[in-house]
């Protein structure tokens with residue numbers, strides 16, 4: 001299929017993180033002082049209990065199903081996670097985990113038509129809201145929501161993507 005000149009597809013989405021303190025922290029791996037990098041500084045090794053649960057997600061801004069647009073979404077977590085590259089081939093495009101720390105998450109989105117350029121995004125796992133962050137919402141049931149609005153913009157989209165968009 002060819003490409004449509006002078007056409008543009010726009011798909012609004014939200015990307016972000018919801019996190020909440022666990023009532024009962026989950027014991028994490030205890031790094032023995034001998035192998036811990038902190039041993040050289042003399043600091044004691046601390047067990048890294050998972051204090052929070054979190055969900056990072058990519059979802060359509062209007063709650064429609066945008067799975068026909070998307071082939072896969074890859075979330076790259078901090079290397080401290082086992083299998084730190086997580087792949088979603090169907091909705092919900094999200095990762096649910098527990099942990100103790102904050103980090104940046106790299107996200108790659110591949111579209112239904114593989115001729116469309118892959119898009120790279122990022123978000124943060126946020127557990128401890130900072131006073132300077134204005135786009136943080138606190139819910140009554142204890143969730144912190146840190147979320148960003150963005151849009152996929154395709155200039156001269158392929159016929160296949162136009163077709164998908166006309167139905168979704």
Ligand code: SLL
Nearest residue numbers: 028078080081099100101102103
């Ligand atoms: C840093 N910001 O740069 C920190 C990294 C990593 C968080 C935080 C769990 C790992 C696990 C976890 O919360 N990692 O126990 O599986 O050093």
